[in-house]
Amino acid sequence: MYLNKSDFLYDAVGIGAAAKTYFGKDQKNLNVEEAAVLIGMLKNPRLFNPRIYPQNCHLRRSVVLKQMVKNDFLSEEEYLNKRLKPITLENFKREVHYDGLAPYFRAELLKWLKNLLEQDDYRKPDGSIYNPYVDGLKVYTTIDSRIQQYAEQSMQEHMSQLQQRYFDRWKGRDFLTYGAEKEETEARKKQLIQLMKETDRYKQIRFRFMSDVFTQIADELGGITLSDDEIFRMFEEEDEEGYMRRLAEKGQITEGSHDKCRNVMESELWPVLKKQWNRMQAAVNKSFNTKVMMKVFAYNASGEKDAFMSPMDSIRYHLQHLQIGSVAIDPRSGNILAWVGGVGHKYFQYDHVNSSRQVGSTFKPFVYSTAIIENALSPCYKVQDMQYCIEANDPHFQLAQSWCPGNADGKFSGESITLRQALKDSKNSVSVYLMKEIGNVESVRNLVENLGIDPKKIPQYPSICLGTPELSALEMAGAYSAFANEGVMSKPVFVTRIEDKDGKVIYSAVPEQKKAINPAFNYVIVDMLKYVASVIQPKFLSEVAGKTGTTNDYKDGWFVGFTPEVLISTWVGGDQEFVRFTSLSDGQGAVMARPFFEKLLSRIEADNRLGFGKNPVFMRPENEEQIETDCSKYESVSSGKPEGEDAGTIFDEEFQE
Numbered sequence: 001m002y003l004n005k006s007d008f009l010y011d012a013v014g015i016g017a018a019a020k021t022y023f024g025k026d027q028k029n030l031n032v033e034e035a036a037v038l039i040g041m042l043k044n045p046r047l048f049n050p051r052i053y054p055q056n057c058h059l060r061r062s063v064v065l066k067q068m069v070k071n072d073f074l075s076e077e078e079y080l081n082k083r084l085k086p087i088t089l090e091n092f093k094r095e096v097h098y099d100g101l102a103p104y105f106r107a108e109l110l111k112w113l114k115n116l117l118e119q120d121d122y123r124k125p126d127g128s129i130y131n132p133y134v135d136g137l138k139v140y141t142t143i144d145s146r147i148q149q150y151a152e153q154s155m156q157e158h159m160s161q162l163q164q165r166y167f168d169r170w171k172g173r174d175f176l177t178y179g180a181e182k183e184e185t186e187a188r189k190k191q192l193i194q195l196m197k198e199t200d201r202y203k204q205i206r207f208r209f210m211s212d213v214f215t216q217i218a219d220e221l222g223g224i225t226l227s228d229d230e231i232f233r234m235f236e237e238e239d240e241e242g243y244m245r246r247l248a249e250k251g252q253i254t255e256g257s258h259d260k261c262r263n264v265m266e267s268e269l270w271p272v273l274k275k276q277w278n279r280m281q282a283a284v285n286k287s288f289n290t291k292v293m294m295k296v297f298a299y300n301a302s303g304e305k306d307a308f309m310s311p312m313d314s315i316r317y318h319l320q321h322l323q324i325g326s327v328a329i330d331p332r333s334g335n336i337l338a339w340v341g342g343v344g345h346k347y348f349q350y351d352h353v354n355s356s357r358q359v360g361s362t363f364k365p366f367v368y369s370t371a372i373i374e375n376a377l378s379p380c381y382k383v384q385d386m387q388y389c390i391e392a393n394d395p396h397f398q399l400a401q402s403w404c405p406g407n408a409d410g411k412f413s414g415e416s417i418t419l420r421q422a423l424k425d426s427k428n429s430v431s432v433y434l435m436k437e438i439g440n441v442e443s444v445r446n447l448v449e450n451l452g453i454d455p456k457k458i459p460q461y462p463s464i465c466l467g468t469p470e471l472s473a474l475e476m477a478g479a480y481s482a483f484a485n486e487g488v489m490s491k492p493v494f495v496t497r498i499e500d501k502d503g504k505v506i507y508s509a510v511p512e513q514k515k516a517i518n519p520a521f522n523y524v525i526v527d528m529l530k531y532v533a534s535v536i537q538p539k540f541l542s543e544v545a546g547k548t549g550t551t552n553d554y555k556d557g558w559f560v561g562f563t564p565e566v567l568i569s570t571w572v573g574g575d576q577e578f579v580r581f582t583s584l585s586d587g588q589g590a591v592m593a594r595p596f597f598e599k600l601l602s603r604i605e606a607d608n609r610l611g612f613g614k615n616p617v618f619m620r621p622e623n624e625e626q627i628e629t630d631c632s633k634y635e636s637v638s639s640g641k642p643e644g645e646d647a648g649t650i651f652d653e654e655f656q657e
Contacts (some may be wrong), residue, residue, distance in 0.1 A: 005131050009045050010094045011051075012134045016047060022050065023269025024091025032074070033082050034065040035593050044535045050087050051200055054207035055214050055223070062121040062215065085128030086211070089204075104351045104479060105141075111493065113139065122498075122507055126203035136501030142494050147328060147604060151338035154599035159324055159343050160299035162572070162592065166322055169586060171470050175578065176321060188578055195315050197228065205287060209280035213273050223269060228461065231277060234261050234270075253313050288312040297321065304346070304638035318347060320579055325352025325473040326596060327492070331481040331562060332492030332512060338600075351519040352577065353473050354458070357571055360467040360589065361426040362476060362558045365525060366451070367465045367484070368423055371434040371443045372417050375519050379420035379528045380634035385413045388432040390462050398438050405466060407433060408584070418631065423547070424532045435611055436452040450516040451479035452489050452579040465550060476560050483526055483545065484562040486621060487517035519621035526618050527629045533561060538596055548594055554587020555580050560592040566604060568597050 015038060018372035019027040023034050030038070040060035041048050062083045068074040074082070094646040099104075109134065116122055117130045124130060130137060150260050170178075176188045196202055215650060233253070237243045249256040266271055288311045288394035296314055296539055298305035309317070329340040341351035371377055388398050389404040406412075407428050422430035439446065443462050449455040458469050474492055482489040498507040517525070529545035530537070537544050546561030555577045560569045574594040579585030604612055620626075628634050 004134075005040075005129075005163070006042055007045060008041055009049060009568060012094075013131065021094060022089060022092055022309075024093060025149060026048075033061065033085050033087070034066070036061045036082075037087060037177065041066045046194060050089055051092065051203065054087060055211060056205050057213050059218050060208065061087065064516065074600050080123060084212070088207070101145060101152070102143060102266050103341035103345035103457060104353065105143060105148075105494070107345070107349070108339070108354065109139070111500075112495070116507065116534075127246075128499070130506075137506075138499040138503075140496045140498070142496060143339065144337045144610075145647060146607060146610060148338045150603035150607070151326065151328060151340050154344065154596055155326070155340050156299060156604060158274065158596040159322065159572075162301065162595075163322055163343075164470035166320070166581065166592070169581060169583075170320070179582065180578070181536060184578075191576060192315060192319070195319065196312065199311070200310055201287060202284060205283050206280060209276050210273075213269060213276050215615055217264060217269050217273070219267065221263055224264065226260075226264065227445065227569050229457065230257060231273070234265055235274075237261070237265065247328070248447045249576050270442050286371055288489075297344050299343075303344050304523075315385060316376070319576065320574070321348070322572060322574055323348060323350075323352050323593075324570065324572050324593075324596065325355060326568060326600075327353050327477050328566060328568045328600065329477050329490075329492050330565070331484035331490060331567045332565075334478070334481065334513070336492050336494040338567065339494070348575075352571060356470040356475075357556045357573060357637050358467065358551045359469055359471050360551040360556060360558055362547050362549035362560050363464065363467040363471075364423060364426065364431055365470055365547055366448055366479070367431055367434055367438075368419060368528065369521070369525050370438055370447050371445070372524050372627075373441065373517065376577070376627060377524075378634055379524060379531070380631035381414040382418055383430045384428055384434050384538060385422075385429050387412055388429060388436060390432070399462070399490060403462065420528050420531045420631075422591075423528050424534075426548075428466055429649065432462070435462045435465040436591060437646075447516070449488065450481065450514060451482055452491055452514070453479055457484075460587060467551065471571045473571045476558075477567055480562060480567055480569065482516045483522060483529060484564060484567050486519045486619075487522035489514045489516045520627060523618070523620055524627050525630060529571050530618070536594070539598060540543055541613050543618055544601070545618070546594075546597070550584070550588045550592075553577075553580060554582070554584065554592075557587060557589040557592025559589050559597050561594070561597045561601070563601070563612075564618055565612050566601070570594075570596050571606055572596070615648070624640050 005014065007013050008021070010021055011016040012021035016027050018038050018041075019025055019034075022038070023030060037050055037057060040057065040063065043060070045308065046052060047468045048057050050057040065079050065083055067076060069076055069079045077308070113132050117132065122130070134199075145573065156603055171572075176192065177185050180188065193339045214226070217226070233247070235245055235637050244253065244258050244261060247253045248255055264273065289311075291308055291310045292306055293302045293306060294311070294314060296307045297303065297310070307314070316556040323342050324340060325342070326338075327336055327341045329336050339353055341353045342348045385407075387404055387406065389402050390399060392399050408426070410430060417425075417427070419644060421431065422549060435444075441462055441464065444456045444464060445455045445460070448458055453471060453475050457471060458464055461468070474514030476491050481492075492512070493509050496509050497505055497508070499505055526545050529547060530543060532548075533544045533546045540563070542563035542565065544561060544563055549560075550556070555573055560567070562568070569592040581592075584590070604610060
């Protein structure tokens, strides 16, 4: 029973599934060495995984075989023979989970489900843990398959066009060196090398050349294991005596690592290790720089294409693909309707819906909201576009140095502009002015906490008014749900209930809602966000509101947009921050993320079966003290019209200073 409930990774749960996944055979046909691999993995299926850490797996297999000798299942001679045999995974085949609808959601759902079922409240009557693979559980999710399909179609359409633009812009330039100082270039190259080391190809070469000497070192030197970094440091130590001691004194390596490496270097096995390591490096260089036919990611029906390139070029190719994290929710209930975690799950497993990235100007509505709530400001309230400073040692902000940020273009018009226009144009000047008016950072952090975001993720510095916090698309969806739902925040949820095989409900979701903003103030914010999104309003049946966001060097593009019935939070960028566009016209949120929103909402509205559009407008709350949103009636505006009201190009965006 224990073996049949153990998780061997790669969706292989139970010894039978593990035997088929790793060795392509039934468990009864495993030989002793193969069985020892799987038994060794029970202690830690990742640390002793033959694909992830073949060296660790090989050593762990030896431990298991030695136990068989101790218990008279193997002779010493058989042990010595079997422990030297390589671990072959030529028949490894993982069950495919990247096909079909919502692959990223299904992967995240499984993680969530496993964590939930480990809790005491959701165990079987006998106290044991449910196995989501074999116990016949029924999991009811909030995902709408039609909206999910539209989201994936919209992603494919938008991201393929954006990726082509990226490749066009970078043609003839090396993304590892362009615009980077020497230190940054080296860091980028190290990242590429690290990606190479994470491949199965590299691990298999390393195992082939190093497993024997690593086994000898472990046997003769008290179980010592070595990382690549430690081996490189040993080579540096040989060229420059005292190198590792200096690292240890600076705290850059531990004393244990220092002593371990010294023990190896002083042993008779050091020359053997050096020889094998150099042979391995030569093999790695040849293997990764020789062109071969291979499959790589592509925006087509199959999701891949044939290509003649070297493995290292394929790593560079895949690294340069922009990714997306987007979630669509019903802001009234918090139900997640669609989940897009990346551009292709077979080649890019990392989910970007839950990953945190700097949010840029999508954070500014929280600052404006705080100022409106505390000062009952109208969208028509005017502020001069000039440089504002928060001085050093201001008791309200406690900065060591004065902070005087500029606008994105480095210019100030000197004109007085409405809050509505300032938010649309993402004027840093007005955001700083509002932060000074609020008088502290805590008020903004408190509002954000009411909107469902962990305040620990919001730095205690006034620079948050320009969008420095790092948050996920899912967190932003939950926070913006209050704007779309008359000030009531609805925590996103994706599972409504879980039943066991007999139909008994073992989990039922409890909606989490919180009144975060007074409806009158909330309507003011929505009115401003409608104006921000006015450039795209003619495309839709329902009223649309939202905000774009762009961060320094165009590393992140955002758009969080909503109607009264659906909210879509979207981030677009590279897995590595140096994978980016090089100009505002390409890298702003209005280009990176907003087109996906437009494509998805258009598809949703066009499908009459979904029933969207019954409540097409944001309703002004009744029986609430009203704040004037009509600038022609606003008493302090002499012209009756905010300046720049006819502006509406896609260049309504800023990036952080």
